[in-house]
Amino acid sequence: MKGFHVERIRLSRLVAAFPVVAVLLLTSCTSSAEIEQEAQSSDAPSSALVVDTSPEQADRVRTDEDPDAAALVPADVAEDGVLRVGVNGAGDPPLGFLADDNSTVVGSEVDIAQLVADGLGLELEVVNTTWEAWPLGVQSGDLEAVFSNVGVNAERLQLFDFATYRQGIMAFVAAPDSGLDITDAQAISGLSVGVGSGTNQERILLDWNATLEAEGEAPATLEYYANAADALLAIQSGRLDTYLGPNPNAVYQASKGTVEVVGTVNAGWPNTTYVAATTLKGNGLAEAVQAALQHAFDDGSYQQTLDRWGLSDEAVDAPELNPAVAS
Structure with a gap:
């Protein structure tokens, strides 16, 4: 991809159909009743992207365990059988946002994290974190990984390891x-x-x-x-x-x-960068995450997840560990 390009987004390519209500404006204080009321409004545009706002996420795409990927999980992470990841739940769909119960973090970033946890044979624990807090969360060990639209750059590569899964646009x-x-x-x-x-x-x-x-x-x-x-x-x-x-x-x-x-x-202007799962530098978890992502790429669950959230245009061909970036 070139460093900078301009195009009018063709919404028809990004609108996906799901058996749930359309969200017209979702914030942390929006109730399901308010969502339904806005969805029924005569002023609501018919082209609004429809996303699943339920806490249950019954249509979430899942995958199975990849023994080779699971074997790469560091012992201290594998010990409790849980992958504890940070996702910013204060945003808008489709990345990370609060479900109708105003407490469960859902969205495409959670779904990608779920694929990784599945591939590693771990239970997923999602921690609602803020953008400002995630670096300290990873460095302190409170978070084992972050899936929160984090772009790879030279400064972050000094402190963290990355496994890419989307273009950074x-x-x-x-x-x-x-x-x-x-x-x-x-x-x-x-x-x-x-x-x-x-x-x-x-x-x-x-x-x-x-x-x-x-x-x-x-x-x-x-x-x-x-x-x-x-x-x-x-x-x-x-x-x-x-x-x-x-x-x-x-x-x-x-x-x-x-x-x-x-x-x-x-996001890497004037160069190209990618969105990636983020882990502590040198602890070995990023290698396991990359392997689990590759498993999801190979079995189609990765593409199905992007399609579910209307993000197919941001797909990458394969997950990459710590991609080279310009300093």
Whole structure:
């Protein structure tokens, strides 16, 4: 993939059919009654991405144990028979979000973690963590792995091991009538741009601002948000021009008609990077995770999981251990 490309997301390729209600705006305080009420609203767009919001996740794709992968699990992880993973449950579908009971973390990231746990012959334990807290969680041993849209970069490779499972694509969203077409750094000059702190997308925007300032142009004003929902409200109220966040969340929100995707960029800009399972550096667990992912790739459960959440466009050919990245 090239370092940066722009395309209008073709929603028809990403909408998957599931026997559950459509979620029109899901946050940690949304009840199933509110979801159903919005789904029945005459103003609800018919193209909204439909996702499973139930705690039970009866349609979750599963796989079987791979003895070769299970044999790679470090003894201290295998001892209790549990794989304890962190997933950020404060986001929007389809990555990680709270189910209708407002406590169970569900989504595509949980499903990928489930495939890995299955392949390793371990029980999956999901810990709802925040983006800011996951690094310390892994380093302290409270989390054995993280599946939370973590992109591989040179700085993180110094502290963590990675096993890739999706392309790392970020998307700019804006109001449907914004007229924005973000193709390069010049396109954000003078704009207010929302972003999460400590993310790859923040690094991209800081680099773009440095380029603008070096060329004597006005940089973008970066506004920091802990979650995409707050940024989207700021866009809808006119307080924010655009927000740069994970492409899966952007496609979901755009499918509802409240915002539109106005540009995409690889998380490793100007290079290519990937989303990966994250483990502590050197403890051997990443090798086991990669083997379990390969098992899921081989038996088709990986592709079925991406299809379930409308993420087939972000599939990779094979999981890679600690891919090379530009420093």
